[in-house]
Amino acid sequence: xxxxxxxxxxxxxxxxxxxxxxxxxxxxxxxxEKSWDNARASKFKHRAVLVLDHDGHVIGxxxxxxxxxxLEPKYRKIADxxxxxxxxxSPEFMRSMVDKEELWDDPxxxxxxxxxxxxxxNAMRPISDDDFIDENSSLAHAAHMLVMGRKLxxxxxxxxxxxxxxxxxxxxxxxxxxxxxxxx
Numbered sequence: 001x002x003x004x005x006x007x008x009x010x011x012x013x014x015x016x017x018x019x020x021x022x023x024x025x026x027x028x029x030x031x032x033e034k035s036w037d038n039a040r041a042s043k044f045k046h047r048a049v050l051v052l053d054h055d056g057h058v059i060g061x062x063x064x065x066x067x068x069x070x071l072e073p074k075y076r077k078i079a080d081x082x083x084x085x086x087x088x089x090s091p092e093f094m095r096s097m098v099d100k101e102e103l104w105d106d107p108x109x110x111x112x113x114x115x116x117x118x119x120x121x122n123a124m125r126p127i128s129d130d131d132f133i134d135e136n137s138s139l140a141h142a143a144h145m146l147v148m149g150r151k152l153x154x155x156x157x158x159x160x161x162x163x164x165x166x167x168x169x170x171x172x173x174x175x176x177x178x179x180x181x182x183x184x
Contacts, residue, residue, distance in 0.1 A: 007135035010156045010164035017049040021121040051124045058162040060124035070123035
């Protein structure tokens with residue numbers, strides 16, 4: 001696994017869905033859908049939109065989770081879901097929260113209105129130091145980082161510049177391809 005590097009399997013930044021921080025969630029959804037059309041040759045659809053500042057630097061990410069949480073503002077009243085999921089709450093308790101807090105009870109047209117009024121910068125997940133990997137890192141290091149961080153993707157740097165995104169699906173796909181070549 002140490003023979004492949006991250007830059008060999010990453011999705012280059014120019015091929016990934018991006019949007020500016022001042023765009024709306026509606027525009028982010030459009031950018032994500034456009035990326036799906038452009039990535040037809042790829043086995044896997046993009047699962048997030050990278051958020052750019054006014055200078056074109058990546059400052060955050062809007063994942064499917066972030067989109068759903070932003071469209072239902074009552075989630076903010078409940079708790080910090082990044083921390084809650086680590087406590088092993090029962091499925092019954094999680095279901096009761098939907099009923100008690102009346103989550104997703106608003107009419108769909110209100111959700112559409114929210115999507116066109118919520119700015120990406122208010123829905124995005126800001127990036128932190130553990131969201132980066134160097135382009136020359138090995139596939140083994142990348143797999144370890146994704147597993148230990150329970151991440152679906154990390155941003156790939158060349159020096160201090162973000163040049164791509166490494167997704168767990170691409171790492172897994174490469175490892176599966178290597179497994180298929182094993183002599184058993």
